[in-house]
Structures are given as structure tokens and as C-alpha cells.
Amino acid sequence: MHVVAVGTIALFVPLSLYLLLVAETSSLHREAMREQADRIASHLVTTGGRWRLDLPKDMRDLYSEALGRYIYAVVGDDGTVLFSSRYAAQAIFPDAPFTSKPEFLQAEPPHSNISGTRIPRTEGDHTVYIEVAENLSHRDVLIDDIVSNFIPRVAWITLPILLLLLGVETHVVRRVFRPVQEASERARQISPRRTDIRLSLQDIPSEIAPLVVAVNEALDRLEQGFRVQREFTADAAHELRTPITILRTRIDTLVDDRVAEPLRRDLETMTRVVTQLLEMAEVENMALGDSERADLLAVAADVIAFLVPLAIAEGRSIALSGVEEPVWVAGHAEVIGRAFRNLIENAIRHTPAGTVVEVIVEADGTVHVCDEGPGIADAEREFLFRRFWRRDRKRSGGAGLGLSIVRRIMELSGGSVTVANRTDGGACFTLRFRVVPAAADQDGAAVVQAAERDDGAAPAS
Numbered sequence: 013m014h015v016v017a018v019g020t021i022a023l024f025v026p027l028s029l030y031l032l033l034v035a036e037t038s039s040l041h042r043e044a045m046r047e048q049a050d051r052i053a054s055h056l057v058t059t060g061g062r063w064r065l066d067l068p069k070d071m072r073d074l075y076s077e078a079l080g081r082y083i084y085a086v087v088g089d090d091g092t093v094l095f096s097s098r099y100a101a102q103a104i105f106p107d108a109p110f111t112s113k114p115e116f117l118q119a120e121p122p123h124s125n126i127s128g129t130r131i132p133r134t135e136g137d138h139t140v141y142i143e144v145a146e147n148l149s150h151r152d153v154l155i156d157d158i159v160s161n162f163i164p165r166v167a168w169i170t171l172p173i174l175l176l177l178l179g180v181e182t183h184v185v186r187r188v189f190r191p192v193q194e195a196s197e198r199a200r201q202i203s204p205r206r207t208d209i210r211l212s213l214q215d216i217p218s219e220i221a222p223l224v225v226a227v228n229e230a231l232d233r234l235e236q237g238f239r240v241q242r243e244f245t246a247d248a249a250h251e252l253r254t255p256i257t258i259l260r261t262r263i264d265t266l267v268d269d270r271v272a273e274p275l276r277r278d279l280e281t282m283t284r285v286v287t288q289l290l291e292m293a294e295v296e297n298m299a300l301g302d303s304e305r306a307d308l309l310a311v312a313a314d315v316i317a318f319l320v321p322l323a324i325a326e327g328r329s330i331a332l333s334g335v336e337e338p339v340w341v342a343g344h345a346e347v348i349g350r351a352f353r354n355l356i357e358n359a360i361r362h363t364p365a366g367t368v369v370e371v372i373v374e375a376d377g378t379v380h381v382c383d384e385g386p387g388i389a390d391a392e393r394e395f396l397f398r399r400f401w402r403r404d405r406k407r408s409g410g411a412g413l414g415l416s417i418v419r420r421i422m423e424l425s426g427g428s429v430t431v432a433n434r435t436d437g438g439a440c441f442t443l444r445f446r447v448v449p450a451a452a453d454q455d456g457a458a459v460v461q462a463a464e465r466d467d468g469a470a471p472a473s
């Protein structure tokens with residue numbers, strides 16, 4: 013649209029300038045004619061009923077045959093020529109009827125390039141008409157040239173000027189909209205997981221600022237809505253804990269073990285699901301400070317120490333290998349421990365009795381948890397980390413939340429989780445953390461913000 017507008021202006025401006033120029037020259041011409049007629053009229057006198065015309069020398073020169081540019085004639089109301097600049101002594105506009113007002117006239121063809129004025133002059137009851145005209149073919153060369161050369165020589169300059177304007181405007185618009193572009197980039201990062209992002213108002217054009225403000229306010233409301241929803245999950249899971257505890261006490265009072273044992277197993281599953289729900293809600297609402305760091309080796313050793321009894325009870329074992337020095341990574345130790353625990357618990361459940369779950373900690377901040385179970389089919393890989401996804405609902409001991417908790421924790425820690433199968437079967441989950449310089453002081457580095465719950469929902473690890 014802008015190019016079309018500039019194109020139209022590029023045509024319109026020179027054209028209207030040309031028309032103005034033509035109008036201006038013709039008005040200059042009329043003014044000059046009128047002035048000359050007035051001057052001739054001022055030299056026209058009557059003495060005893062006879063008209064006399066005494067032109068000064070400069071004026072006679074103006075109307076000389078040699079110059080050939082201006083002519084005059086003083087004509088009586090019967091059409092007879094009283095005085096004239098021409099030897100031929102005839103009226104300049106013989107065919108135009110006399111009127112009592114000054115007029116601008118054009119001679120008839122073939123003298124149509126003669127253009128001028130006729131004014132009446134009355135003395136007593138005698139009226140004469142003073143005609144002055146200019147031969148436009150002898151007109152001032154300068155004016156003529158300007159008019160005739162305007163389009164080819166002068167008018168084209170508007171085109172480059174307008175093109176320059178177009179370029180400048182394009183640049184200005186781009187510049188003005190750069191902050192909007194940046195705001196768009198920021199908006200692209202907003203997701204259910206990143207509801208804290210707000211668009212910056214800095215440098216935003218004032219016409220667009222209300223939109224940015226409105227979007228930010230909408231995001232505030234959405235974030236509030238999300239928080240309410242997450243808190244609901246946490247509250248619901250929390251509320252379930254009391255009835256579960258009561259139920260457990262009731263089951264313990266049952267005398268018949270054949271009834272109590274299956275009930276106890278069901279209750280255990282239920283407890284795990286509720287615990288995972290709480291854990292999920294907790295890591296969902298969590299944000300980690302930038303300065304937090306954890307030693308992967310220490311965390312892995314802790315978690316393994318906690319899980320070894322469980323593994324042994326089920327006829328499996330856990331092996332820790334890899335580095336022997338601390339590996340400092342970004343993240344919160346307790347939270348990272350939960351990711352390890354979820355992966356190792358899964359591995360224990362899937363690896364056959366008598367085999368080993370391998371935990372390998374590497375110096376580059378990578379941790380592998382590998383088992384000798386069935387592994388992960390390619391088709392399952394995309395569902396694996398989804399909430400509530402389980403391969404076998406009967407066999408699974410949890411709600412299918414474990415791996416989504418792991419993924420969320422890795423997100424929080426600025427890392428990633430992937431899964432691959434070993435060549436000899438068995439799944440290998442890989443966690444990649446961001447390695448940070450060794451902690452100068454480890455105390456007080458951990459700050460867990462957001463909706464922290466002090467209900468001790470997370471099992472000690």
C-alpha cells in the first residue's frame with residue numbers, strides 16, 4: 013500500500029506542480045498585460061474632444077517592431093484604430109465584441125499565439141478601448157523553458173526523493189517494530205510450564221503498549237488459574253492421606269490375614285499414587301534459584317543407600333560406577349534425588365530377579381540408570397514421559413507419574429532426560445545436567461521458591 017501511495021504521489025506531485033506553474037505563468041502574463049494597459053491609459057489624454065497619446069521613450073521601445081514581443085492598439089467604440097504600435101494599424105482583437113469591463117482575450121487563428129487584455133477608458137461620453145497583447149511565441153525564453161522542460165528535467169527528481177522517503181520510512185517502521193518483534197519472541201516461550209514470562213514494555217510504541225499491557229494482564233489471570241488448579245491437585249492428594257492412614261490402622265486390626273494382606277497391597281499402591289500426585293504437584297509449583305547446585309555423586313549414593321534394602325528384598329541389586337569425585341551441577345539435591353529414585357525404582361521393577369541395576373555418574377554431568385528388563389519399544393518412547401501413562405496398568409505399581417516427574421525435575425534443573433535401549437536389551441535412562449563450577453560454599457545455596465508445602469509429603473531420601 014505504501015509503494016502504491018508513493019507511486020501515486022510520484023505522479024501526482026509533478027503533474028500538479030506543472031499545472032500550478034502553467035497557471036502561475038498565465039496569471040503573471042495577465043497581470044503584466046493589465047499593468048501595461050493601465051500605463052498606456054495613463055498617457056492617453058483628450059484635448060478638445062480629440063484623443064492624444066504621448067508614450068515615453070522606454071514604452072515606445074517596448075512596443076517597437078524590433079522587439080516584436082508586445083503590441084498595443086487604442087480602438088474607438090466604432091472599431092476604428094486611433095493609435096497602434098503596428099504600421100498595419102489594426103485592432104488586435106477585431107472579432108471580440110466591446111464590453112464595459114476589462115477583459116482577457118486571445119486573437120483568433122492564425123494569430124492564436126497572441127494573447128492579451130482590453131480595457132475601456134471613458135472621457136466624457138467618449139469611450140476608447142486600449143488593447144495590449146504579447147506574442148507568446150516570443151515570450152520570455154526563461155519562463156518558456158521552465159514550463160516546457162519541467163516534466164522531463166525537473167519532475168523526475170520527485171521520484172528518487174520519494175523512493176528515498178520510502179526507504180527511510182521502511183527503516184523507521186522496522187526500527188519502531190523491533191521491540192514488538194522482541195516481545196513476540198518472548199511470547200513464544202510462554203507455555204503452561206512458563207507462565208511467569210511477561211512481555212516487556214520497554215521501547216514498545218505507545219500505540220501498541222495497551223495491547224502488551226492487556227496481554228500481560230491476561231497472562232496474570234491465566235497464571236493465577238493455573239496455580240489454583242495445581243494447588244487443587246496438591247490439596248486433593250493431601251486430603252487423601254488422612255483417610256489412607258485411618259484405613260491402614262483399620263486393616264491392621266483385621267484378624268484374618270487372608271483378607272488383610274491383599275487389602276494392604278492395594279493400600280500400598282494407593283499410597284504410592286497419592287505420594288506421586290503430591291510429588292508431581294510439588295515439582296510443578298517449584299522454581300529453583302540460579303545459585304543452587306548439587307553433587308550428583310553424593311545424591312546418587314544417598315538414593316542408592318535408601319533403595320538398596322528394597323532391591324535386595326526383591327532379589328535385585330544396584331551398582332554405582334563412574335566418577336569418584338563430586339560432580340557439581342545446577343539444581344537442588346533433594347529434588348534431583350527424587351528423579352534418581354523414580355528411575356531406580358522403575359529399573360528395579362523391570363529388571364529380572366538376580367540382575368543388577370546400574371547407575372553410572374559421569375564427570376560431564378550425565379547420569380545413566382540402566383536395567384536388564386524388556387527395554388522401551390520405539391512406539392512407546394513418545395508416551396513414556398506423559399502423565400498417567402503406564403504400559404501395563406495391572407503390573408505397574410504407580411500412577412504413571414514417575415517419569416513425568418523426572419522430566420519436570422530435569423526441566424527445573426535446566427537439563428534433559430532421554431531413554432535408549434541397551435544392545436543386549438534393557439532400558440537405559442540418561443539424565444543430562446548442567447555442570448557448574450565446584451561450590452565455594454554449599455550451605456544456604458538451596459532456595460526452593462514457589463508453593464512449598466511443609467507437609468513432609470515426599471518420602472525421605
Ligand SMILES: Nc1ncnc2c1ncn2[C@@H]1O[C@H](COP(=O)(O)OP(=O)(O)O)[C@@H](O)[C@H]1O
Pocket residue numbers: 354358359362383385386387388396401402403404408409410411412413414415416439
Ligand atoms: N526401566 C524400565 N523398563 C521398561 N519399562 C519402563 C521402565 N521404566 C518405566 N517403564 C514404563 O514406563 C511406564 C511409566 O513409568 P512411570 O512414569 O515411572 O510410571 P509407573 O512407574 O507409575 O508405571 C511404566 O508403566 C513402564 O511401562
Ligand SMILES: [Mg+2]
Pocket residue numbers: 354357358410413414415
Ligand atoms: Mg515409576
